[in-house]
Each structure stands twice: as C-alpha cells, then as structure tokens.
Amino acid sequence: MPKVQSHLHLTGAMRPATLDELATRHGIAVPPLAALTGGPYEWAVFQGRYDAARAAIRTADDVARVVREAAEDDAADGCGWSELQMDPTSFAPALGGLEAALEAVLTAAAAATLPMGVVVASSWARSGEHATTLARLAARYAGDGVVGFGLSNDERLGRVEDYAPAFRVAAGAGLLRTPHGGFFTGPAHVRDCVELLGATRVGHGTSAAADPAVLALLAERRVALELCPTSYPPFGVHALNELPVRALLAAGVPVAIGSDDPLLFAVGLAGQYALCRDVLGLSDAELAALACGSITSSAAPEPLKRTMLAGVDAWLAG
Structure with a gap:
C-alpha cells in the first residue's frame, strides 16, 4: 500500500549492521544496542543508546550511506515519499558546522532513489534562541530539500512559548511545523504546540485522545499526529493494544504512521502498519485512512500525492 514515512530520525x-561497520571503521566503542522492547525505561536509557549510535556517523560518506539505506528500506515498505528528520547540531562537530551537516544530508537525500524531504529539528533540551538559529538555517534551504522544522527529544525539557519565534520563522518560509509533543505530557501540551507554535503536524501527540476539546482542535485545523506504535511500550506510555488510533480516526484527526527509530525499536514502517492490523485489529479501510493521512499531511509534491492516493484506493479496491 502506498504511504509516506512521516516520522524518522x-x-x-x-x-x-551499518552501525557495527561504521563504529569499527572509526574506532568508536559503541555498546551493544539491543532493541528497546522491554521496559519501562527512563528516557536517559534511550538517549544514551541514541547518542552512542550517532557518534559513529563521522563523515559525509557515512551520512550518505545512512540516508541511502533509509531510503531503500522505506521504498521496500511501500513508501512513495520519505521525510527524514535531523538536528544539524548533533553532526556539526564532525562534519564542519551546522550548514555543512545539513548540506551533507540534503546531498544524500537528493541522490536517493526514493523522493525525500528533510525536516530540520532543534531540541526541547536546547534554548529557544538555538531553535531560532536552526529555523533560520532551515528557511535558507526551503525549496532546496528542506521541507519542515521540528523539535525532538523529551518535550518535558523545554517551555513551549520559548520556541514560538523559531516556529514563526519556519512558518514564514512555508515549512511544515512538526514539534514532538504529548508523548510524556498531557493534551494541554499538544494544544499549546498547535496554538503557540502553529504546528501542522505533532510528533506522537497520543495524549490528545484524552481531551475531546483538543481532538476537536486537531480535527478542525487538520493537524496530523505522527504515531509510531513501537515507541510507546518501552517507556510505559501505552501498551500496543492501547494505542488510541481508532479513537483519533473517529474524531476526524489525521493520523500518519512513522517508524521513529528502527535501529532502537527494531520495526520498520510496514511493520508498524502490520502491528496496527494485527494488534489493534484495524480494518483495511482504517489502514488506508492512515496511509492517506500520511500522504495528505506530508510535503510531497502535489502530483506525487495524487498518484499515491490513487494507489491507496487501488489497494483498498483490490
């Protein structure tokens, strides 16, 4: 079934295997990264493993390989468009600065066999001023591969209002605005991401299901939630069979499924849809609604969107 990858770091x-090879090549000691399938874990456990893996990406060639393989994996899972999120700050020391880090990813994305866009992300752990710096960087590359601006990491680490200036810059450049929110925090945080940051999508946002008013706001403004089923059980946020996908769809909220971090959660995009079918019991029509939500809320070119939506209709009819 045609779909879009909406949430992938x-x-x-x-x-x-690529992590093992790059770590060996660069002489970096990366502890074994067993998939985060147990838990519940504290966020620090996730962040420590993620930071260890990120240290293995040292050159533009490393970036190119990771992006190429990510595109291949998404294409194999039925993607017609993929949006890859990256924080230039994380790679700037190894790659020669913020701009060089972003350009390495954009160059790799442009060469991928799957059409891709790049979402520049700051972090809830950094200041609003730093986020504005990255938003201005993203704005300079709008139209040249950057399609969005976001905030990643644990949303409890920052105040929503501090990032409003950064999101105004992103909005002025016509970028998607996709902050993480409503993962550890309640529905009020999701509402603030929409009302204070002008979010066009919210990364995760599952807590919105607990507040009918927030659901109504998301539905009215057509703000999509990026759900990543395997990301929640390890932190005790949701059991897989409790993920409120059906409630969100019933409320008219656009939902896009993503895979988040397959390196750590061990499930790719098609596997996330399979879990929605096998664990949540979603029908083919509901799975098609998820695919359509991923397509319509993406930054894919309009002709490509129409082609993918027609493909979903054909899949459902067949």
Whole structure:
C-alpha cells in the first residue's frame, strides 16, 4: 500500500549492521544496542543508546550511506515519499558546522532513489534562541530539500512559548511545523504546540485522545499526529493494544504512521502498519485512512500525492 514515512530520525534510521561497520571503521566503542522492547525505561536509557549510535556517523560518506539505506528500506515498505528528520547540531562537530551537516544530508537525500524531504529539528533540551538559529538555517534551504522544522527529544525539557519565534520563522518560509509533543505530557501540551507554535503536524501527540476539546482542535485545523506504535511500550506510555488510533480516526484527526527509530525499536514502517492490523485489529479501510493521512499531511509534491492516493484506493479496491 502506498504511504509516506512521516516520522524518522537520521540516526535511528541506521541499520544495525551499518552501525557495527561504521563504529569499527572509526574506532568508536559503541555498546551493544539491543532493541528497546522491554521496559519501562527512563528516557536517559534511550538517549544514551541514541547518542552512542550517532557518534559513529563521522563523515559525509557515512551520512550518505545512512540516508541511502533509509531510503531503500522505506521504498521496500511501500513508501512513495520519505521525510527524514535531523538536528544539524548533533553532526556539526564532525562534519564542519551546522550548514555543512545539513548540506551533507540534503546531498544524500537528493541522490536517493526514493523522493525525500528533510525536516530540520532543534531540541526541547536546547534554548529557544538555538531553535531560532536552526529555523533560520532551515528557511535558507526551503525549496532546496528542506521541507519542515521540528523539535525532538523529551518535550518535558523545554517551555513551549520559548520556541514560538523559531516556529514563526519556519512558518514564514512555508515549512511544515512538526514539534514532538504529548508523548510524556498531557493534551494541554499538544494544544499549546498547535496554538503557540502553529504546528501542522505533532510528533506522537497520543495524549490528545484524552481531551475531546483538543481532538476537536486537531480535527478542525487538520493537524496530523505522527504515531509510531513501537515507541510507546518501552517507556510505559501505552501498551500496543492501547494505542488510541481508532479513537483519533473517529474524531476526524489525521493520523500518519512513522517508524521513529528502527535501529532502537527494531520495526520498520510496514511493520508498524502490520502491528496496527494485527494488534489493534484495524480494518483495511482504517489502514488506508492512515496511509492517506500520511500522504495528505506530508510535503510531497502535489502530483506525487495524487498518484499515491490513487494507489491507496487501488489497494483498498483490490
């Protein structure tokens, strides 16, 4: 079934074998990164593993390999368009600065066999001023491969209002705005991401299901939630069979499924849809609604969107 990858981080897109090879090549000691399938874990456990993996990406060639393989994996899972999220700050020391880090990813994305866009992300752990710096960087590359601006990491680490100036810059450049929110925090945080940051999508946002008013706001403004089923059980946020996908769809909220960090959660995009079918019991029509939500809320070119939507209709009819 045609679909869009809406929520995928650069480091977390790395194949385990690629991580092993790059770590060995660069002489970096990376502890074994067993998939985060147990738990519940504290966020620090996730961040420590993620940081260890990120340290293995040292050159533009490393970036190119990770992006190429991520595109291959998404294409194999039925993607017609993929949006890859990266924080230039994380790679700037190794690659020669913020701009060089972003350009390495954009060059790799442009060469991929699957059409891709790049979402520049700051972090809830950094200041609003730093986020504005990255938003201005993203704005300079709008139209040249950058399609969005976001905030990653644990949303409890920052105040929503501090990032409003950065998101105004992103909005002025016509970029998607996709902050993480409503993962550890309640529905009020999701509402603030929409009302204070002008979010066009929210990364995760599952807590919105607990507040009918927030659901109504998301539905009215057509703000999509990026759900990544395997990301929640390890942190005790949701059991797989409790993920409120059906409630969100019933409320008219657009939902896009993503894989987040397959390196750490061990499930790619098609596997996330399979879990929605096998664990949540979603029908083919509901799975098609998820695919359509991923397509319509993406930055894919309009002709490509129409082609993918027609493909979903054909899949459902067949």
